[in-house]
Amino acid sequence: MAEPLGIALLGCGTVGSGVAHLLLNHAERMTRRAGRPVWLKHVVVRDPAKQRDCELPPGVLTTDLDKVLGDPDVDVVVELAGGTTWARQAALAALATGRDLVTANKALLARHGTEIFAAAHQRGRAVAFEAAVAGGIPIIGAISQGLAGNQISSVQGILNGTCNFILTAMTERGSDYAGTLAEAQRLGYAEADPTLDVDGSDAAHKLAVLVRLAFGMAVSPDDIDRRGIAEIAAIDIRYAVELGYVIKLLAEAWSDGESVALHVSPTLVRKGTPLAETRDAFNAVKVTGDAAGETLFSGAGAGMMPTASAVVADIIDLATGRAQLMFAAQRLWQTDAGQLTVRRSDEVLSRFYLRLTVADRPGVLAEVATLLAMEGISIASVIQHEAPEDAPGQSVVLVAMTHTAKTGRFRAALARINQSDNVREPGVYYPVAD
Numbered sequence: 001m002a003e004p005l006g007i008a009l010l011g012c013g014t015v016g017s018g019v020a021h022l023l024l025n026h027a028e029r030m031t032r033r034a035g036r037p038v039w040l041k042h043v044v045v046r047d048p049a050k051q052r053d054c055e056l057p058p059g060v061l062t063t064d065l066d067k068v069l070g071d072p073d074v075d076v077v078v079e080l081a082g083g084t085t086w087a088r089q090a091a092l093a094a095l096a097t098g099r100d101l102v103t104a105n106k107a108l109l110a111r112h113g114t115e116i117f118a119a120a121h122q123r124g125r126a127v128a129f130e131a132a133v134a135g136g137i138p139i140i141g142a143i144s145q146g147l148a149g150n151q152i153s154s155v156q157g158i159l160n161g162t163c164n165f166i167l168t169a170m171t172e173r174g175s176d177y178a179g180t181l182a183e184a185q186r187l188g189y190a191e192a193d194p195t196l197d198v199d200g201s202d203a204a205h206k207l208a209v210l211v212r213l214a215f216g217m218a219v220s221p222d223d224i225d226r227r228g229i230a231e232i233a234a235i236d237i238r239y240a241v242e243l244g245y246v247i248k249l250l251a252e253a254w255s256d257g258e259s260v261a262l263h264v265s266p267t268l269v270r271k272g273t274p275l276a277e278t279r280d281a282f283n284a285v286k287v288t289g290d291a292a293g294e295t296l297f298s299g300a301g302a303g304m305m306p307t308a309s310a311v312v313a314d315i316i317d318l319a320t321g322r323a324q325l326m327f328a329a330q331r332l333w334q335t336d337a338g339q340l341t342v343r344r345s346d347e348v349l350s351r352f353y354l355r356l357t358v359a360d361r362p363g364v365l366a367e368v369a370t371l372l373a374m375e376g377i378s379i380a381s382v383i384q385h386e387a388p389e390d391a392p393g394q395s396v397v398l399v400a401m402t403h404t405a406k407t408g409r410f411r412a413a414l415a416r417i418n419q420s421d422n423v424r425e426p427g428v429y430y431p432v433a434d
């Protein structure tokens, strides 16, 4: 039997507990798949007195990273702490002391990927990060290996389980936003700071990682246009359903070979399509390549065991040597496609959903249509329900779906519409993915 592979886990929260559970309670399976025993030697945490969701052997839990990195039996450091401060220092220290690195930390990769990957190449080590995007779905392996022969033209996905869990509950059960977010936190889906989930940052971090792999392009998450879900009103969810759509938080990137347009936004997705049918904390990613065509990957996008599944796959790949071979050969995270630029979101073509609260008087619909037409935008359909009989002359809600237009022109039209005396409050709009 080959030498055991020594593992140090940094973090034993939601994901770390799941990984410890798999390594400790399915050791025979791990040995068989890895070709050698996988030995959980250390688990580094902040508070050793805290109750854990897994039972660790005596002497494994510690707060002393230096002591762990001084142990010659540690071959792989698995960073599951989160954040970009201590996690960055620990990841770089692990690589500097000759360890391979596994991480589920998309924020760390999106912000400091270049530094971490350069440090790994310099030391001849590998970084594996299957769990960083889409939880249990092996999307990193799919793009970097399974679709390696393709020129990828687009990546489109539901990449945040927390947001999808909340939007599904609001759409299908009329649940309230705050209560459902608290439930997502209790179930271990949300980030330590759930603002990152609901404001679209977590999806932007994941999109930045996918764009690196799919297009070889370095993009800062700060350069990704994003809107989150906190502002989505129940009325827009209801109108979307009436129109035959559901609202999903989509992360999308399209390349035309010269530039890449990318954004994270609540988007109307037509009911019955695979993305619309992706419910709860599930994720789905659609990748389009010139040879494979459209491919769709779906599965649990967050939570203890689905994420642990991806982390343990990386550990097994390191044990067998597969991960080191791929990492060295692919030179991932090298900016070899530096000629690609970020396309301004104003240039992106889309249809739009627009909800206006307007005065219930003659000529209002014509005025809205005219202001849209001035930017070359035509209306595809309109919903306006009658004002309640006891409130004549009051405001009414006008919902319009447009035909395809440039985002910049749509925004320009909306700015004019918002200035009209007939419009009671700023219009609410979302792109529509057909």
Ligand code: NAP
Binding pocket: 010, 011, 012, 013, 014, 015, 016, 044, 045, 046, 047, 048, 050, 079, 080, 081, 082, 083, 086, 104, 105, 106, 107, 131, 132, 135, 188, 189, 190, 191, 192, 301, 302, 303, 304, 307
């Ligand atoms: P979590 O439940 O908050 O656990 C974090 C763990 O890291 C805790 O055990 C904590 O120790 C430890 N830790 C944090 N800062 C530390 C420090 N400075 N020194 C020592 N230990 C420290 O987080 P999680 O949900 O497992 O997420 C971990 C990582 O996986 C994050 O990068 C997250 O984005 C990513 N991820 C999570 C999911 C998911 O569904 N949850 C899915 C995919 C990826 P204490 O327990 O002592 O506080």
Ligand code: HSE
Binding pocket: 132, 133, 134, 135, 159, 160, 161, 162, 163, 189, 190, 191, 197, 202, 301, 302, 303
């Ligand atoms: N907070 C993340 C989500 C965890 O909800 O998708 C998985 O990356």
